[in-house]
Amino acid sequence: MNIHNDINNDIKFLAKSEIRLKILNEIYKKPNNVRGIVKKTKITYSSVSSNIGKLEKNNHITKIDNKYHINPMSEVYLKTLMDFKTSMDIVSDYETFWNKHNLNQLSINSVKRITDLKDSQLIETTPVDIYKTHNAIKNQIMSSKNVKAIFPYLHPEYPGLIEMVLKNEGSAELIVPQSIFRELILRIDEKIRKDSMRNHKLQIYSYKEDLNLYLTLCDGNMSLGLFKTDGSFDQNRILISDNPDAYRWAKDLFQHVKCEVKK
Amino acid sequence: MTSKDVKNELTEEFSGIKYILTSGMRSRLLLAIYENPKKLDELRGELHKPSATILHGLKELENINLVRKVQKSYELTSNGFLLTANMIKLIENWYSINKDKSFWNNHDLSGIPDELLKSIYLLKDAEYVNSTTSDLSNAFNTYIKLLSTAEKLKIILPIYSENHFRHLIELLKGKKLRNLELIISEEIYHSIRNNDIFSQEILESDKVQITCVEKSLKIFLTCSDEFVSLSLFFKDGHYDDAQILIAKDKNAQKWALNLAKKYNGGEKDEISTI
Numbered sequence: 001m002n003i004h005n006d007i008n009n010d011i012k013f014l015a016k017s018e019i020r021l022k023i024l025n026e027i028y029k030k031p032n033n034v035r036g037i038v039k040k041t042k043i044t045y046s047s048v049s050s051n052i053g054k055l056e057k058n059n060h061i062t063k064i065d066n067k068y069h070i071n072p073m074s075e076v077y078l079k080t081l082m083d084f085k086t087s088m089d090i091v092s093d094y095e096t097f098w099n100k101h102n103l104n105q106l107s108i109n110s111v112k113r114i115t116d117l118k119d120s121q122l123i124e125t126t127p128v129d130i131y132k133t134h135n136a137i138k139n140q141i142m143s144s145k146n147v148k149a150i151f152p153y154l155h156p157e158y159p160g161l162i163e164m165v166l167k168n169e170g171s172a173e174l175i176v177p178q179s180i181f182r183e184l185i186l187r188i189d190e191k192i193r194k195d196s197m198r199n200h201k202l203q204i205y206s207y208k209e210d211l212n213l214y215l216t217l218c219d220g221n222m223s224l225g226l227f228k229t230d231g232s233f234d235q236n237r238i239l240i241s242d243n244p245d246a247y248r249w250a251k252d253l254f255q256h257v258k259c260e261v262k263k
Numbered sequence: 264m265t266s267k268d269v270k271n272e273l274t275e276e277f278s279g280i281k282y283i284l285t286s287g288m289r290s291r292l293l294l295a296i297y298e299n300p301k302k303l304d305e306l307r308g309e310l311h312k313p314s315a316t317i318l319h320g321l322k323e324l325e326n327i328n329l330v331r332k333v334q335k336s337y338e339l340t341s342n343g344f345l346l347t348a349n350m351i352k353l354i355e356n357w358y359s360i361n362k363d364k365s366f367w368n369n370h371d372l373s374g375i376p377d378e379l380l381k382s383i384y385l386l387k388d389a390e391y392v393n394s395t396t397s398d399l400s401n402a403f404n405t406y407i408k409l410l411s412t413a414e415k416l417k418i419i420l421p422i423y424s425e426n427h428f429r430h431l432i433e434l435l436k437g438k439k440l441r442n443l444e445l446i447i448s449e450e451i452y453h454s455i456r457n458n459d460i461f462s463q464e465i466l467e468s469d470k471v472q473i474t475c476v477e478k479s480l481k482i483f484l485t486c487s488d489e490f491v492s493l494s495l496f497f498k499d500g501h502y503d504d505a506q507i508l509i510a511k512d513k514n515a516q517k518w519a520l521n522l523a524k525k526y527n528g529g530e531k532d533e534i535s536t537i
Contacts, residue, residue, distance in 0.1 A: 008287070011357060015284040018277040072498070073360050073368040076380050080356040081280065083381045087349035088279045091342050098341050099328065111348045112382075229341070245378075 013058060014081060019043055020051050024060060024070060024078055031067040086115040094122050097237050101226040105213040107256040116249035117224075120241035133238045137216055137223050140240070144218035145170040148254050152211035153233060154180040159187035162202075166192050171201040175257055181206040205261045213257070214238070215250055222250035282327075283350065288312070288320040293329065293339070293347040300338035355384035363391040366506055370495035374421075374481030376525050385518035389493075389510035402507040406485070406492055409509065410434060413487035417444040417523050421480035422502050423454045425461075432464040435471070446474045446526045474527040484519055491519035 014021060026032060026040050038048050052068060055061045060074040070078070091098060091114075103111070125132045134155070141147055141161045151158060151174060162172050166188075176184055185193065185204065196202035214225030214233065223240040227233050241247070283290060288310075295301060295309055306317050321337055324330035329343035339347060360367045360383060372380065394401040407430050410416070420427070434440040445465075447455075452475050455461045465471055483494045483502070493508045510516075 010361070011353070012285050015277075015280050018281065021277060071368055072370060072372045073364065075372065076360050076367065076383060077357060079377060079380050080353055080383075084284075084349055084353040085277070085280050088283070088346060091345050092279070095328075095342065098345060101341050103341050103344060108348065111345060112352045114345060114349065115381075 010058075010077070011081070014060075014077065017051065019047055020055060021078075021081070023048060023051055024055060024074065025082075027061055027068050028070045028075055028078055031064070031069045033067050037068075083115055086118055090114055090117055094120070094239065096124070097122055097226070097239060100229050101234060102212045102229055102231075103226070105211065105257065107253060110249065110253045110256070113249055113252075116243075116245040117239060117241065118245075119243045120224075120239045120246055123238050123240055125236040133225070133235060136238065136240055140216060140218040140221045140223060141165065144221070146217075146219055147171070148173045148217040148251070150175045150211055150213055150215040150254065150257055151180070151184070152177060152214055152227070154184055159184060163188050163192055166196045166201060169201075171196075173203045173205075175205045175207055175211070175254070175261055177211050178206045178208055179210075205258060207257075207261050211257075213253075215254060215257075217247065217250050217254060220244070220247055222247050224250065283346070286320075288316060289324060290350065292317070292320045292324060292337075293343060293350065296330070296337055296339055297344075297347045297351065300333065300336035302335050302337070306337070352382075352384055355387050356381070359383045359385075359387040359389075362387070363389070363508060365393075366391050366495075366508055369497065369506075370503060371481055371498050371500075372495070374495070375522065379518065379522050379525070382518060385514040386508065386510060387514075388512045389508045389515055392507050392509055394505035399505070402494070402505050405509065406507055409487075409490050409492065410485070411439070412489050414439055415442045415444075415488060416440065417446075417486040417520070419446045419480055419482055419484040419523060419526055420451065421448070421483050421496070423451050428455070428461050428465065432461070435464065435468050440470065442470055442472075443468075444472045444474070444527075446476065446480070446523065448479045449475050449477060450479060476526060480526070482522070484522055486516065486519045486523055491515050493519070 014024070022041055022043065023037055026037050032040065034045065034049050034052055037043075037052070038045050041048070052061070056063065056068070059071060060077075061068045061070055063069075094117075123133050123136050134157075138157065138161065141149075142164065144165065145168065147162070147165050147170065149172070154176075162174070165172050174184070181204065188202075193202060212227045214223075216223045221240065221242045223238050225234065225238045283293075291310055292306070295306055301309070303314060303317065306321075307314055310317060321330055321332075324343070325332065328340055329346060330337055331340050332338075392402050392405050394403070403426070410430060411434065413434075431443065435443065452473065455466060466473065481496050483492075485492045490509060490511045492510075494503060494506060496502050510519075
């Protein structure tokens with residue numbers, strides 16, 4: 001992919017000066033004059049004044065009635081640039097979660113919307129609490145009515161947990177690899193399983209190939225786990241979140257994998 | 264806090280994006296190996312730079328764990344992949360806006376929620392159509408022509424326009440259009456209600472579903488299976504019927520359906536995936 005030259009220069013013009021970005025952000029929040037921006041940002045008058053001139057010259061802001069206003073296009077530029085910054089922050093904040101992990105099962109759209117995960121919490125096991133990640137997910141499932149999950153492996157407690165959700169008149173939609181499909185089904189109480197399937201309260205999809213992703217959606221909570229690039233599941237880290245954006249992100253990813261299964 | 268402290272704080276806050284986006288070599292290297300790992304000679308041929316420059320850039324990217332060398336090829340690490348995919352999104356977003364500068368820069372964008380503005384790259388294949396002094400109705404006529412191809416329509420309609428209503432009624436009377444979902448403000452709803460013909464032919468039609476929203480709307484969005492179109496208001500509050508964006512690809516359709524969903528509060532799975 002080639003970066004078009006003028007786009008490249010536009011991006012560079014804003015990205016290379018943190019002062020310009022700060023000023024533009026202030027004007028975006030509220031149109032202001034030079035003195036007002038100095039007061040808000042604590043940047044020196046001469047620096048604000050000279051950068052305002054550059055921003056105006058490059059058609060990012062317009063002076064109307066003694067106040068500078070951001071132009072609509074630059075508002076989108078600023079938002080997308082800040083969005084890219086957030087994606088970089090997410091990569092570095094959860095560095096241990098992503099690093100040397102297999103991301104093949106994430107859809108490209110999930111990757112491009114990674115900023116939806118910005119308020120997530122990284123749960124890591126510790127030597128004194130080696131089941132911390134498992135227990136966090138277990139607690140989410142136990143307190144939920146509606147569960148959607150991608151289980152790439154069968155934990156002995158899963159059938160019981162799903163059974164409990166169904167007993168409490170909840171519903172479960174699961175995607176599992178073919179290799180554990182039968183085992184999972186057989187371990188759920190037969191009567192509960194058959195009744196739930198008949199009432200569409202239990203749906204299980206079998207995926208022909210291995211799944212490289214662990215995902216749960218429990219009422220408003222999501223959790224995400226990954227496999228390492230060596231092929232083993234990383235039981236020591238999960239990302240969890242109750243943020244609606246993260247939940248929607250997980251829901252869309254679940255939908256994407258479900259479509260892959262149906263294909 | 265002194266001005267030096269402010270400068271240091273800002274430098275730290277934005278150091279990441281500055282490091283990646285202001286170096287032509289670093290960003291070009293990331294883009295070059297995004298699809299496939301490449302060897303040094305392939306990179307040299309593609310970037311037209313000497314080995315020393317390329318190796319220096321690769322070393323910098325290896326040091327911050329975005330690139331790794333496997334045998335003789337350079338590839339993105341998982342962190343590098345996440346970052347580069349989002350850098351491509353940034354570039355495509357800027358490209359989409361830049362391509363139709365006069366459309367985006369002259370209008371009020373407040374009717375488009377932030378998350379949709381941030382994924383404007385999905386409109387990168389949209390076509391900008393505007394009216395000219397020799398054809399004042401070019402945008403409108405293009406729109407009406409497209410409408411006639413639709414079997415299902417979802418429209419966020421922010422204006423009371425007899426012209427538009429007449430065309431919609433004609434389509435509702437025909438066999439092709441099977442379903443019309445209108446998202447309108449209460450004000451527009453009452454105006455339609457006050458017109459006997461429009462009220463009967465549109466509001467009472469079996470083919471029409473109406474969603475009323477309290478606030479006035481600032482976007483004119485149409486989604487069908489075949490196309491999406493978008494027109495906007497000027498910053499002074501007047502509707503601009505002379506400029507329209509039209510797209511016929513799946514990405515634009517997803518973008519538009521998600522935008523429509525923001526207004527009708529729908530939660531259907533099939534339209535939730537951008």
